[in-house]
Amino acid sequence: MDAPDPDDHSLVEACKRGDRRAFQLLFERYERKVYAVAYGFLRSQEDALDVVQEAFIKVHRYLPNFEGQSSFYTWLYRIVANLCIDHIRRNTRKKDVEFDDKLRHDGDQDSAPAESLPTSLLGNPGEAVENKEILAAVQDSLKYLSDKHRAVIIMRELQGLSYADMAKAMNCSKGTIMSRLFHARRNMQKLLRERLENLPEPSDDAVADLQQEAAVP
Amino acid sequence: MTHRKTTSRWLASMVASALAVPLVGAAVFAVPAVADAAVTKATCQVHAVLASKEGDGTIPADLEFLRSTLANDEFAAYKSFTLLEKKSLKLALDTKGESTFGSGHKLGLTLLGGDDTRLKLQLDLSNRDGTKSLVSTAYSIEDNGLLMIGAGAFTDASRSGKLFFAIQCARAG
Amino acid sequence: MNDETELPKADAELQAYFDGELDAAAAQEVARTLDGDPALRGHLAGMSLMRDLVNRSLEMKALEVPRARFEQIWDEIDRTIERDTRSARAPQAAPASLWARIATALRPFRAPLLAAAGAAAVAIVAVRLSGSPEVNQAPEVASLPEPPAGGPASPDAPAPQGSKVADRTTPAPASEDATLPQPRPADAEIHGIEFGGKTGRISHTGTVTVLYVEEEDDSQKKSERSL
Structure with a gap:
């Protein structure tokens, strides 16, 4: 931001x-x-x-x-x-539906390991953010997130709002925001991964380089 | 009781007479009016007006006729108005009249018809080099009614603002 | 586990670290853990990339909106501010809007009133005609500034002899004569419309209809600005 x-x-x-x-x-x-x-x-x-x-x-x-x-x-x-x-x-x-995340919920919260993005993306982050197909896939993934999950993703990733501000906006506790954001990110990664399965994999070296440089937020 | 009835009758007849005068007049003169109802000719005036956000709110004399329109909230953001150009078009039924403005915009108007109270027109406005249509619309308006077109930003050597075309048409002949 | 369930401590801390929500001591602790755990660092890289991708994809989406659309929105905002300012300065009715309000109030009765007024006008004309041979002595609507010399006094007057009705696509003479009376306040009825420029919008105010169009070049001019 x-x-x-x-x-x-x-x-x-x-x-x-x-x-x-x-x-x-x-x-x-x-x-x-x-x-x-x-x-x-x-x-x-x-x-x-x-x-x-x-x-x-x-x-x-x-x-x-x-x-x-x-x-x-x-x-x-x-x-x-x-x-x-x-x-x-x-x-x-x-539409007689509540602002809730029951719709289009991917229901992966119980899956144990935190699955990451395809290594093809992690290997070339600079290219990934300029790749139109990837960006279109991101848009499509956002569309399939529930309203609540999309809201927390946008508030945090795009607006950079604090957990406290997000809790206030969504009228819930900070703990709920943290949990919701965690699941929203996981769902988003899953949705994106599904859409990018066919992308070619990069070399292992590139992944290692990325892991080195991305370690610090 | 009788007095009341007489008074009521007198009042009723007065009211009826008062109403009857214009109605009879209307009835008498309505016949030629109806005969003339189909509109075959119209006169249109198109004023190119520059609306600017700077100024003291004065409306110049040559735009005085637009005062009530320009006082509308729709134009509240503008502080001054300048007449850039005025064109007149005489239209016959189904015949397109065209005018090109100093800004380069070309405006075409066609009289499509109308009745005794309204005119139906076709309007075509093309961009500054005349190569592309900006808007093409068929519309109807009261006789002597006005249509405004906001045609975007306009700048010349000394002025800048938003260009509006005020298109006013009335039946003629 | 759902959105309301408390997260495992490790997940909560890693996420809070990533989002800059930990205090300095807790952040150092997480940083130390990350040093010895490449998998965790990979996970963090994934979160970081996801953030970049979401940002970039929405930036690109915003760049698709033509500049002219934002200009139109600014105009609406500016008008609203102007209205707010006006009503704050002068809460009482401004004389200029009186007609508009009367017109709005009378709108439901417009047809019968017009009929009655028309009938009355015809009757007056009839009475006058019977007393004088001159026509158009008293125009119904106040004429505007000075009518140009030689021009007809009102639109009802006959067109000048010999004035040509525009034939098929005839360029009109640049300086014409006819000065029409004050326009009637009324919306136009749009039967069909096609905007050829980048954007278009119709605004009916109750007293006038305004069509807003924008040339493509105008909207492109400043649209290269990035977020």
């Missing part, structure tokens, strides 16, 4: 003084990031764009109350996460 640009704070202060242009700059800086998050949650371009609009309107309305205890982007992402969760709840309510 990138650190925020140093002038987020000054833009926020300018917005508080009524500078509309400063707010536009903040919008332009974060529009696609917010969209990516919202799309990750909602899987629909139009719904995600609605959330982008709603989020920035909300940000502008509540900006006078923003005291800067967290960074602007953390605050913004909390708002986006809440809007997305509300959106999912509203929609699932319409």
Whole structure:
């Protein structure tokens, strides 16, 4: 997760003084990031764009109350996460289904070993993240995650929210978030592995190199 | 009782007369109106307007007729409006009138028909070099009604903002 | 085991280490364990790669959205802020929106009112005609600025003699005459529409319909920006 640009704070202060242009700059800086998050949650371009609009309107309305205890982007992402969760709840309510992970649950929680990604990916992480087929498989895997699992994956991996923030957004305990995230990651790996089974395997040396360099987070 | 009845009758007849005058008038004059109902000609005015986010909110005299439209919340984000160009088109039924604007946009209008209160039109707007359609629509509007098209960003040597086309058409002849 | 079940300590610690949720002492402890356990390091690498892949795939998804869509969204946001600002400054009715509100309130009765007004207007014209030979003495709708010299006084006036009706795809004369009266506030009815540019949107406000289009070049211009 990138650190925020140093002038987020000054833009926020300018917005508080009524500078509309400063707010536009903040919008332009974060529009696609917010969209990516919202799309990750909602899987629909139009719904995600609605959330982008709603989020920035909300940000502008509540900006006078923003005291800067967290960074602007953390605050913004909390708002986006809440809007997305509300959106999912509203929609699932319409369909008489709860915002829950019973749907499309892969049910692998009881499988003992933590299965990893194919070694073909681990061997070439730089190439993997630029490979369109792999990225499409990631999208497809996200689609098959349950709403709750997808939500924790997006909040943590994309937004970098803390366990405490995630617990607040999902209205549950920190322990539940940790457990949910663990299973979400495992499910995601499983789904992705299934979609990438046919990729050629890299050499053992490449795997060893990767393991060396990726040891420290 | 009788007095009340007489008064009521008098009031009723007054109300009836008051209503009858315009209705009779309408009935008398409706015959030629109905005969003319099918629209065969129309006059359209197209104003190219630059909407800018800077300015003091003044609406210039040449856009005064659009004041109530521009005061709509839809245009609330803009602080000033400038008339870039005005074109008029006289349309006959099923015949396309075209105009090219200084911005390069080409606008075509075709009168498809209408009745005594509404006009049906076909509008085609192509991009700045005239090579590609931006929008093509069949629409109906009240006689002398307005359709606005926001055609994206516009910049010339001295100004920049959003370009709008205000298309107003009324039956003619 | 489900989402509500407590995780085994080792799994919980490794995950918290990966997510930067451990305090310094606990993180050092996990780091020491990792030093002697290549399998665990491989597992951590898998989590790291998964994070990168999720991020990159959603970045790519966001890049597919044309710049123009975000511009449209900004315009909506800007309008909303403007509305908020206006209502904060002047909670009482602004004179400019009076007509719009009257029009909205009368909308359900528009047809009968128009009929009655039309009938009344016809009756007035009839009375006037009987007293004067001149037509169009009092236009129903206030005329706009100055009508150009030689132009008809109102749209109801006959077109100038000899003015040609546009024949098939006729370029219109650049500077025409006819100044129409103030437009009637009403939405258009869209029967069919095709947007050829990158994006398109229809907005009905109750008093005017606005079609928003965007040229492809405009939307491409700034779309190369990465996340």
